[in-house]
Amino acid sequence: MEQESGEITLLLHAISNGDQIAFTQLWEIAYRELKRIASNSLKKQLPANTLSTTDLVHEVFLKLMNANDKNWRNRQHFYRVAAHAMRQVLVDLARKQKTQKRGNGAIRIQLNGEIAIDRHNLDRILAINDALEKLTQLNTRQGKVVELRFFAGLSLEETAKNLEVSLATIKRDWNLAKAWLTRELGENEHA
DSSP: OHHHHHHHHHHHHHHHTTOHHHHHHHHHHHHHHHHHHHHHHHTTSOTTOSOOHHHHHHHHHHHHHTOSOOOOOSHHHHHHHHHHHHHHHHHHHHHHHHHHTOOSSOOOEESTTSSEEOGGGTHHHHHHHHHHHHHHHHOHHHHHHHIIIIISOOOHHHHHHHHTSOHHHHHHHHHHHHHHHHHHHHHHHHO
């Protein structure tokens, strides 16, 4: 794992210097981890979802490949950017489904069972995205914690390592962020 981490960091530096071959090599190394992250993210949805794990990873790959800023500092930074790209893909899918007004089947997304969304209420997915953007403006790290936990499916320990802070800090941030999002989303429903 440590050798892979070092290899990824070297490839990321090569990519930031414009080496397109390094991007292909990075993809070959990171693909399995991105599939695990995508699988964790999609587990929060019922089988009616139209996006497979492979599709999600490929969409993320396209987003990353076409990104203007490819100055990823290290493995953790790269996976944070990938988690954000997954969030964007899932939110874009929700927006597309909402505009198509598809009501058949259901998508279910949960923050540890506390916030649930189904396709009959795609506004809720978008509300979570908007609330997460507000939270990130108020507290960047809490926003990143939610994004890594919810959209990338990382454990508390993996999130702590990725953000390079203690596990206790991540637990506190996660609990505060969940409470804030629950309150924010609840207020938006009554507005």
